[in-house]
Amino acid sequence: MITQTALRVLGYDKICQKLAAFTLTSLGKKLAVNLQPCFNLSEINNLLKETSEAQEFLLLEKDLPISAFRDITEVLLRSKIGAMLDATELLEVYNTLIATSRVKLYLNNAEVNSILLRALAEQLTVLPALEKLITKS
Numbered sequence: 001m002i003t004q005t006a007l008r009v010l011g012y013d014k015i016c017q018k019l020a021a022f023t024l025t026s027l028g029k030k031l032a033v034n035l036q037p038c039f040n041l042s043e044i045n046n047l048l049k050e051t052s053e054a055q056e057f058l059l060l061e062k063d064l065p066i067s068a069f070r071d072i073t074e075v076l077l078r079s080k081i082g083a084m085l086d087a088t089e090l091l092e093v094y095n096t097l098i099a100t101s102r103v104k105l106y107l108n109n110a111e112v113n114s115i116l117l118r119a120l121a122e123q124l125t126v127l128p129a130l131e132k133l134i135t136k137s
Contacts, residue, residue: 002037012037027071046116053114060112065102072096094134101126 007013020032038044058064075089085093107114107121 001039007037024066025071027073030071050116050120053116057110057112057114057117061106061110065099065106070096090134090137094131097127097131097134100124101128101131 016033016035019035020029023029023032038047070092072089072092075085075092078089079085079093104121104124104126107117110117
């Protein structure tokens, strides 16, 4: 384990800030800034392989449709407790659903053989019935 003092001396927070500058979404920025070091060798190797696959993928596949993702965490929390969502919030949810569908389809149809990225794509949940319901609202 590494201490917070050691991380500060190593400039870990600055590294996380630099990483955050490359993200496309507010949620990605938040995750990058709050990134914690990993000490599990198996997990480290898996993350390195995932990063290598993503890098290869981005070099060959130029138009990954991820810029439309929004952080809708607060909207979902409000919805979960039964709050009524306004039109702007519904539009944010709808846009996120559409973006999720596009990314999943894109990753599944990509020419690059990326086992880990396809596994991540499988974790994306597509909700066409909810998309329809929102468009009718």
